Each structure stands twice: as C-alpha cells, then as structure tokens.
Amino acid sequence: QPRQFHLGMFEIGRPLGKGKFGRVYLARERSSGFICALKVLYKSELQHGSGVEKQVRREVEIQSNLRHPNILKMYGHFHDSKRVFLILEFAGRGELYKHLRKENRFPEWKAAQYVAQMASALRYLHRKHVIHRDIKPENILVGIHGELKISDFGWSVHAPNHRRTTLCGTLDYLPPEMVRPHGNGNDNSYDEKVDLWSLGVLTYEFLVGEAPFEDTMVMTHRRIARADMTIPSFVSPEARDLIKKLLVLDPAKRLPLDAVQQHPWIIKHCVKGERATNREKAKAGE
C-alpha cells in the first residue's frame, strides 16, 4: 500500500546540503512528527533524455527497496510540476568527508570499524546484484550513533553492467576496468568487483587523509591503470595488507567482502570487547 506523499505533508527546515542536482532539507512530516531529509531536484536541471533523469529513476527504484543499517533509507518520493522530491532518512551527524577533512585522517580503530560497516553494506548490495559504483567519502553520511550510511545511489546499477553515461567528477575512486574501458579484453562491462576497488581506495583515504592516486587528471588515469600507489610508513602492516589485497588490477583477484570482514586488521579492531573499545575511545577523546 504505497502511501501517497505531497509537499503539504511536510514542514521544511534548514537546508542540510546540496549536490550537483538539487538540495536537501531537514523536514518533518506533520501528522506523525517524523523527521526526515527531503531531497529536492529541479526537473529543468534533469534535462530530458539525458542520463541524469534515468539516474534519478534508478536511484528511486534501487534505494526504495533497500533495508540495511549502513544504507540511507528512501521512504518515498513524489513530484510537482517543477520538482522531484525524495523522502530520505535523516543522518544526524552529516557528511563523512567533512569529518575526514576536520580530523585529517582517522585512527586505525575508527577506520577499521568504518570499513567493516561499508563491507557489510556492500555485501548486502551485491547479494541484490546492485553495484554502487560511486563509493567515496562525499557519498557517505554519518548517523546519530556514528554509524556510516551509504547515500546517493544515482550511479548505482544492476550487475553486470555496460556503462553508457559519461563519467564526470573525480576519477580517484574508479577502478582500472572503468577508466581503461577496453583493458578487460571484451566490451567495457564490469561487475560488483568495482566496489571492492573503491573500498580499497576508501580504506587508504581514511588512514592517509588523501586518495592513493590523487594527481593531475592524466596522471591519475595512468596511476590507476597501473595500481601505482605508495602507502606511507605510518600505516600499520595489517592495514597495508588489506589495502594491497583490494587495490588489485585484476577484478577476480580482489579480496572478496566476506574475506574483508574476516581480515586480521578488521578482526583486531572490530570484535574486541566493548570495554577495550570504550577505553580506546575515551583515550581518543571521542
């Protein structure tokens, strides 16, 4: 029984953020008092027939059917003559990349917990044959309890896929098979393993504070295609091992998500007792 939504049902609060297409506002559903985030996209900006309109449809279709603690929920959508509205879960601590910029880089215990949450969300997505394709700090939000929430499914697709829409924005997170389309022998199709590469880039960026292949456009292309990166010496051997097992040119040789969750670096930081974690957090002034 899909409930019909319309703008009059919501009290609009402060703007929360903005993306390439549209803005997002804090909102409260009047009858229930339920707090959510209302993403407003202008139809004029989703110029008809271009890839963007299709991306929004796909974002709605995919995200509406996902239920996972580390994936931002979409409760519904509606539109008026000029705008499309997406009713999204409110993530109470905002955008992850702002936390990363503020802290410069995360301590290993925090990075490992974040990577474990991302691996859990990606396992859920891949079981539904959904590839996110755009895993980066800018698309990850933080919930009120500090948990990560993958958002912005504008680039997600059903696997396997053959990309048609031209990529724009940063190349930093793209795997070799997407920046060098004909590199994988056959047509530029690819599968869920693109998200494993991005998880490796994310792990690196959490620990180092910048992306592994960050460079000029041309150099980034070349360094990704060769998996040419250096891991600073302050990164622990266990973390280095995980990064090197994800940033592998051959998609088939990347560490699968269940193995990521069992990796010694993850186990060491994620399953130890509550007491030890709390002691560490207290020390870190969390």
Ligand SMILES: CC[C@@H](NC(=O)c1cc2[nH]nc(NC(=O)c3ccc(N4CCN(C)CC4)cc3)c2s1)c1ccccc1
């Ligand atoms: C990731 C971009 C994407 N964003 C969403 O979809 C978004 C969906 C969504 N749900 N909840 C959000 N929360 C916030 O944006 C937020 C920001 C700052 C906050 N403060 C907490 C207290 N702190 C002291 C200061 C900061 C709290 C929540 C956002 S963003 C997007 C894409 C296209 C158009 C608009 C937005």
